[in-house]
Amino acid sequence: EAGVAQSPRYKIIEKRQSVAFWCNPISGHATLYWYQQILGQGPKLLIQFQNNGVVDDSQLPKDRFSAERLKGVDSTLKIQPAKLEDSAVYLCASSLGAGGSTDTQYFGPGTRLTVL
Amino acid sequence: GENVEQHPSTLSVQEGDSAVIKCTYSDSASNYFPWYKQELGKRPQLIIDIRSNVGEKKDQRIAVTLNKTAKHFSLHITETQPEDSAVYFCAAKSFQKLVFGTGTRLLVSP
Numbered sequence: 001e002a003g004v005a006q007s008p009r010y011k012i013i014e015k016r017q018s019v020a021f022w023c024n025p026i027s028g029h030a031t032l033y034w035y036q037q038i039l040g041q042g043p044k045l046l047i048q049f050q051n052n053g054v055v056d057d058s059q060l061p062k063d064r065f066s067a068e069r070l071k072g073v074d075s076t077l078k079i080q081p082a083k084l085e086d087s088a089v090y091l092c093a094s095s096l097g098a099g100g101s102t103d104t105q106y107f108g109p110g111t112r113l114t115v116l
Numbered sequence: 117g118e119n120v121e122q123h124p125s126t127l128s129v130q131e132g133d134s135a136v137i138k139c140t141y142s143d144s145a146s147n148y149f150p151w152y153k154q155e156l157g158k159r160p161q162l163i164i165d166i167r168s169n170v171g172e173k174k175d176q177r178i179a180v181t182l183n184k185t186a187k188h189f190s191l192h193i194t195e196t197q198p199e200d201s202a203v204y205f206c207a208a209k210s211f212q213k214l215v216f217g218t219g220t221r222l223l224v225s226p
Contacts, residue, residue, distance in 0.1 A: 004159075033214075042122075042205050042216030043160065056213060091159070098212070104150070105214060107159040 002026065004108035006092050012114045018080040021111045025073070025094030031055070032069055033105060034077050035091040043091055049075065050098055079113075087115045118143040118210045122217030129196050130225055137220045139206035140188040148209040149182060149189045154219075155202045163204075164191070196224045 005024040013019050025032050031050050035043035046065065048055040052072040060067070064083070069075040079086055089110040095103040119142040129135050141149075150165035166173045166180045166189065173180050177196075182189040189208075193200055201224045206217040 040219070042120075042207075042218050044216070045213060048212070104162055104165070107152075107161070109159045 004092055004094050004106055006090075006108040006111055008111055009109060010112050010114075012116065013082055014116050015084055016081040018078065019082055019113060020076050020078045021090050021092075021113075023075045023077070023092030023108060025075075025092070026096075026106055029094035029096050029106075030072075031095045031098060031103065032075050033093040033095075034067055034075070035093065035107075037089045037091055037110070039088070046077070082113075082115045084115050087113055089113070118146060118208055118213065118215040120206060120208050120215050120217040122206050122220055124220060125218065126221045126223070128223045128225065131196060131198060133196055133224075135193045135196050135200070135222055135224075137191045137204055137206070137222070138188060139190070139208075139217050140186075141208040141215075142187065143208070143210045144184075144187065146208040146210040148214075149180070150207050150209075150214075151180060151191050152205045152207065152216075153202045154205065160205060193222075196222075198224050198226050200224050 033048050034046045037043045046060045047057040047067045049069040052069050067077045089112050091110045092108040093105040095105045097103040122139045147168040152160035153163045154160045177194045179192040203219045207214050
């Protein structure tokens with residue numbers, strides 16, 4: 001079974017530039033998550049989709065971050081404009097069901113973003 | 117919202133020793149507690165999980181215990197091996213949202 005795919009793996013940009021990340025979840029998984037993992041910390045949920053609807057985006061900085069999952073499959077996360085504190089690994093995860101207590105999340109390899 | 121604290125932040129053991137990592141959570145509604153292992157530069161991988169209706173779960177050298185009354189859960193690794201060296205994250209799920217601890221860097225020396 002193919003895992004969660006993400007691209008690019010690494011990205012270096014200057015502050016105030018824009019950047020986009022792509023995620024393709026495990027086939028058939030209804031729920032997709034984007035996490036931000038700052039060095040030395042645990043992953044922090046940014047946004048959760050169930051199919052193409054948003055379940056939780058309470059921790060997404062909406063003035064600069066946006067995400068979409070138009071066809072209920074793959075997803076993009078965008079940052080515009082980037083700040084130095086956005087330097088982190090952006091992890092995508094997916095789960096089979098609706099994100100309930102029995103729903104295991106599987107993570108992608110992440111995109112390491114460096115903002116200079 | 118949920119808050120998860122994890123201790124210790126770093127743990128060094130000799131090969132063959134046991135390692136214990138402890139987490140506490142704040143939201144009594146949390147009902148699912150997974151543990152993830154993350155090797156350097158790699159994705160987090162689920163190693164074991166426990167649901168709130170179970171007090172203990174074991175899988176070979178790894179075990180997890182849950183005390184709902186005290187709101188804490190622990191990961192136990194026995195007979196540690198160098199390949200167990202990684203960062204371990206606990207997490208607690210409440211109302212579909214998974215909140216992670218800050219991680220424990222485990223170093224197993226040969």
